[in-house]
Amino acid sequence: MGATKTEHFTEKQNAIATIAKALGHPARVAIIEYLLKVDSCICGDIVNELPLAQPTVSQHLKELKNAGIIKGDIDGNSICYCLDDKTLDKIRNYFSGVSSKLEKKKSNCC
């Protein structure tokens, strides 16, 4: 044992968990914040921005990509990473829904 029992949960629950999990590491939060900060998604300096070795950063980028949070376009010998607004909207909408549902039932709660 030790592996997550994904098959027991709904597809939507797994989808949200996958996105949340990808953002469940400070380095990956830092990456998306950096991608937000820079004007365009000109790339190549993500490694220099982070206090981690190049292979480690590459691995984090891969995980963000697998989760659909970023996408990478090849641009010469470097790669242009960008945020994927579709996925980020999905997680934003999810938490918006959670918060608004929670607000409605606030009264009969501890």
Next chain:
Amino acid sequence: MGATKTEHFTEKQNAIATIAKALGHPARVAIIEYLLKVDSCICGDIVNELPLAQPTVSQHLKELKNAGIIKGDIDGNSICYCLDDKTLDKIRNYFSGVSSKLEKKKSNCC
């Protein structure tokens, strides 16, 4: 090695990562959805709702509690778990900010 280098990132980045990480498992997503669904936070039946053994559910609840997503009030010999709107608002606001920042800079991106 193998441990996350939290000390290299900002407090805010770590805070967001902690909350996201806690929601990075379908069982824990299912738990918060269940807590949203039930009218009040009457408790005791979270274990029955999930396809996992009682110790496993207890562990997931503990992690959600550590992340500040739920809070548990003792109620007789059972425990009343509730969602913590403050933490959920924090993550909602964070992703709202990400999405709106992303919208602004959409033009000069790939």
Next chain:
DNA sequence: AATCTATATCGTAATATTGCAATATTAAAC
């Protein structure tokens, strides 16, 4: 084509997570 630059992959060690059986704890019910 040799070299440089940027990124990815491999291999591996350290650590963390997931899941559960067994057991402990604690308060209610009897």
Next chain:
DNA sequence: GTTTAATATTGCAATATTACGATATAGATT
């Protein structure tokens, strides 16, 4: 006080994650 019910903790095995050095790959530059 003993039993019952609900939840937590312990201990452990299986698996996943994190991090990085070494190496591979691939396009740019010379």
